[in-house]
Amino acid sequence: MIDKTVASLAQALHDVQDGATVLVGGFGGAGQPVELLDALVEQGARELTIVANNAGNGETGLAGLLKAGRVRKLICSFPRAADGQVFEALYKAGKVELELVPQGNLAERIRAAGAGIGGFFTPTGYGTDLARGKETRRIDGRDYVLEYPIHADLALVRAERADRWGNLTFRKAARNFNPVMAMAARCTIAQARELVPLGSLDPETIVTPGIFVNRVVHVPATAK
Amino acid sequence: MSAKRLTRDQMAALVARDIPEGSYVNLGIGLPTLVANHLPQDREVFLHSENGILGMGPAPAAGEEDWDLVNAGKQPVTLLVGGAYFHHADSFAMMRGGHLDICVLGAFQVSATGDLANWHTGAPDAMPAVGGAMDLAIGAKRTFVMMEHTTKSGEHKIVDQCTYPLTGVACVKRIYTDLAVIDVTPEGLVAREWVEGLSFEELAALTGAPLRRS
Numbered sequence: 001m002i003d004k005t006v007a008s009l010a011q012a013l014h015d016v017q018d019g020a021t022v023l024v025g026g027f028g029g030a031g032q033p034v035e036l037l038d039a040l041v042e043q044g045a046r047e048l049t050i051v052a053n054n055a056g057n058g059e060t061g062l063a064g065l066l067k068a069g070r071v072r073k074l075i076c077s078f079p080r081a082a083d084g085q086v087f088e089a090l091y092k093a094g095k096v097e098l099e100l101v102p103q104g105n106l107a108e109r110i111r112a113a114g115a116g117i118g119g120f121f122t123p124t125g126y127g128t129d130l131a132r133g134k135e136t137r138r139i140d141g142r143d144y145v146l147e148y149p150i151h152a153d154l155a156l157v158r159a160e161r162a163d164r165w166g167n168l169t170f171r172k173a174a175r176n177f178n179p180v181m182a183m184a185a186r187c188t189i190a191q192a193r194e195l196v197p198l199g200s201l202d203p204e205t206i207v208t209p210g211i212f213v214n215r216v217v218h219v220p221a222t223a224k
Numbered sequence: 225m226s227a228k229r230l231t232r233d234q235m236a237a238l239v240a241r242d243i244p245e246g247s248y249v250n251l252g253i254g255l256p257t258l259v260a261n262h263l264p265q266d267r268e269v270f271l272h273s274e275n276g277i278l279g280m281g282p283a284p285a286a287g288e289e290d291w292d293l294v295n296a297g298k299q300p301v302t303l304l305v306g307g308a309y310f311h312h313a314d315s316f317a318m319m320r321g322g323h324l325d326i327c328v329l330g331a332f333q334v335s336a337t338g339d340l341a342n343w344h345t346g347a348p349d350a351m352p353a354v355g356g357a358m359d360l361a362i363g364a365k366r367t368f369v370m371m372e373h374t375t376k377s378g379e380h381k382i383v384d385q386c387t388y389p390l391t392g393v394a395c396v397k398r399i400y401t402d403l404a405v406i407d408v409t410p411e412g413l414v415a416r417e418w419v420e421g422l423s424f425e426e427l428a429a430l431t432g433a434p435l436r437r438s
Contacts, residue, residue, distance in 0.1 A: 027275040027294070030292050053312075077353075077354055078353045078355035079351060079352075079353050092349075100352050102358040103312075104358075104359030105358075107316050124320060124362060127390055128358060128389065129390075171292045172303070176312050178311070180311050207311070
């Protein structure tokens, strides 16, 4: 019997290596796997490259990982936030490297990794500072920039419901990067608000099929 | 100049006037967000949010906030009946793939050829952040800019060539300012309309690139 569920956050993260590249789902706080990130601080892996749309909020989750000094480099589209003081201080002190990527290129580079694409030509960023030094090509009269996939060792995602095969559904706009990232890592760990028996997710509405998911850990919703 | 500049809401109303029923529209953060308040209730327009929403509705009532349902500025919103959620790669395929009819963005500068600068002032101590600006600028069938005609200190924002870092090249189709509506055409900038009490010559003087009458 296949059962991808694991009993604890610590068990889910037990083999994360120093220097790993980690995809982190979420758009700001929505869909961010906060509990997995807090557990990654406990786990202790260092020198991480984090790929996420934003750079953390407040002091927990991604901001907590940054604050603990575990992140060497952040690949990100929008590191600014009203409560983004942790990253901003590290960045200004030169203690973390930032690779800024336009948001759609970020999503597509991750998608490309998951889909086995070796690179793609995108119009986004052409003629801007963020495309400086990159290969370009004119195709049918339009200018494009060559972008490469972002492969990762690990993806941390947040789902709404999961079953023991790792099939996932999401909730509202908390979906965002999570299904794309789930496809792009050697090991994908999903935290789910609800674990449901196999067969109780409608096959027509499963967003991430279990083939993209290696481990599932139950993290019930906490009262806000 | 005896002309009265438009308020931010009057500018938003002008943009809303020009969005036809059935349009798929992305409204950028800041000034463009106001446009939603001026779309008539009986005109069905599909608002897109980069984080995976079509059919985005207004802010919820106090106490009804759902933090799994936020807009591009991470503020709580609602979903209209018929709305849909999707993941980020699909959301940006909607932009880059030319499926959105109109996007409305704020700007620091727009050039005579429709280059847009709106993501970074270029100040060396400023932490850069781009988000979806570059995808939006080049993605929609028509990109509109909404901004004050000049800076607070009176410098041109419509210029021959942008001095701020570019967001996109030759992507702006129309500029709505607090003084005028200006089309970016292959033949240059063309003023479609301008506020009462302002002469065309005064408008042209406040514009940092050659301007023609429609």
